[in-house]
Amino acid sequence: MTAETAEETENLRELITRARVVLWDFDGPICRLFAGHKAERVARELADWLEGRGLHGLLTETERKSLDPHIVLRAVDRRHPGSDLVAELEERLTQEEMRAAASAMPTAYADILIRTWTAVGSRLAIATNNSPQVAREYLESRGLLTCFAPHIYGRTQNLHRLKPDPHSLNRALSAMGAAPAAALMIGDSPSDFDAACEARVPFLGYARNESKAKLLREGGAEHVVGSLEPLLTMLRG
Template identity: 35%
Template sequence: MSAVLGRLLAEVDAVLLDFDGPVCSIFAGYPAPKIAAELVVVLQQMSASMPPALTDEQDPLEVLRWAGSTGNQATTQAVEDALCAAELRAVESAAPTRYGREVIVAARQAGLPVAVVSNNSAGAVTAYLARHRLAAYVSPVIGRAYADPMRMKPNPEPILRATQLLGISPARSVLVGDSLSDIEGSRAAGVRSVGYANRPTKADPFRGAGADVVIDSMGQLAEALIANTDS
């Protein structure tokens, strides 16, 4: 696997990182299910007619997706604003992913620009990077399109926007992500992908979705970047 990963990195000119997973666990101190429940309350305050199952939703992004599916822009904006505020609060207690920082630094030392492409808000990502002294290493930061959840990954748009801003061909870029939406979005964008299987059950689905490489530690990626720099 290390040889395959090394060859992939030798063939790309930029590293794109998903945020929640490869860089940190954004909801480590402010749990996602709690935020999802708070967003459901926002929907109730907006008198939205919700399916009963939504009250049990654990993922705040899925609550936002549902709000967007209603076609009611005021409702979608209310949920979006509440989620942005919650994410800014969450980054204060976010847990850095082991070796996530080393990957960012090693990529830059290897001469590769690093961008973040996230379904979280750009404001939250930027706040985390500044808080952890990583802002100087990462540009651009592409976050969730405001109140337009259909443009989140697996939609390839944010991935392609990152490559355009970097001035690098999608085929010469690699996205590292820990969800199927990252792998599927990468394929749709024509970008290589590394599946970060931070849970063992993710590995086979990532391979099935077409990930170029699957890793179970960001340390593997950091080591490969350092090896490519030294070679």
Template identity: 35%
Template sequence: MGTDNLTETLAGTIAVLFDFDGPLCDVFARRPAPEVARELALLATSTDPALSAKLSETDDPLEVLRLTHAANPELGLRVEEALTAAEIEAVAVAGEPTPGAVTALEAVRTAGRKIAVVSNNSGESVRAFLGPHGLAEHVLEVVGREERQPDLMKPNPHSLLKAAELLEVDVTLCALIGDSLTDIQAAHKVGAAAIGYANKPHKHQAFTEAGAEAVTEDMQAIADAIQSPQSND
């Protein structure tokens, strides 16, 4: 899958949805996700020790939230509040946006496409990053994790449908740029196009096998493709 796939995919869109962690920001670059997961697990197991076995099997903060909420919704809310605080701390020290992300956002906006961010991270943390880096002006809507409803995180397509509604576009005329299989799955569940951002070597093949309409290893390629004459015919 090369630039032609990317150009063709973007040509069929009127809105581009960006996942946050990966395509726009390396959220846990300096506040490692496994560290956050351990902190959340300790919070959860201090109240409900029975969760210890399950939570010890993951180093993903979002999975700690899912598992805790499924077992105990009220405890899950406490974990979620702690996760949101950790995400806000993390983006404050995460550094610059993903290479090529700023150019991609600018090009998509210049091409007349609407932009939303759809994320399993909290909306608060997304906005806390976009503002200081001058990216908020490009993004019309931010749809983050729904409070008390981690089951609505991707691969559930809820955030895509909500973003499309807020943007007043048909979700099937959207493309989602994401760096995980859950992004590809969420997009395809509602007929949106999926562009895989393969920021790790093994992801390119995984995204291709999952049926992504296009795969790129460089966010700059998004800008190049959407600026192509074929994307704006």
């Protein structure tokens, strides 16, 4: 083991062991929500739905080609904030997320890590841009809901409060009576990192491939892992 690797391991161990509250992003660290029900298809269908209502011009070409349903939703909200149109679009996205949850792929080691972290006395919460109803349904299907409930904080009608805004993280910290320094955020995107920084919460990036790891590091994340297994090993140790 090199000195650099040893230092990284020790830094990771410190992050893990000092966390009394762990805030999890949902889609990524816990599961691949759109593993079987592709996000790209959902984004296209939302854009097609808008076009079918004569609202093609609401999206720029870049937004239409983003293949990210949250980008489509937020783009419409910026132009028609708080409208019935946004509420209907958000409901359609929630329905698609519910369908996706049925074929979601659990992230390797996530289930056992969640149970182990709970067993050693840490408290867990969800801070996600997905529907909280979807996160709740998935966690219940895996027998994990009791590890988080009632602390599941997700998308609301206030779409400007989605990450990178720290709103969901701050809601979790406030409800759990936790200081930011005693918490840890686990996320897989630069927006998760930005939200954690804004909330002054230490951050651990999870990247299932090198391209995601590169995005996290370029976004400023210092600690990034490609597997949750080292976390489990450290907790058990």
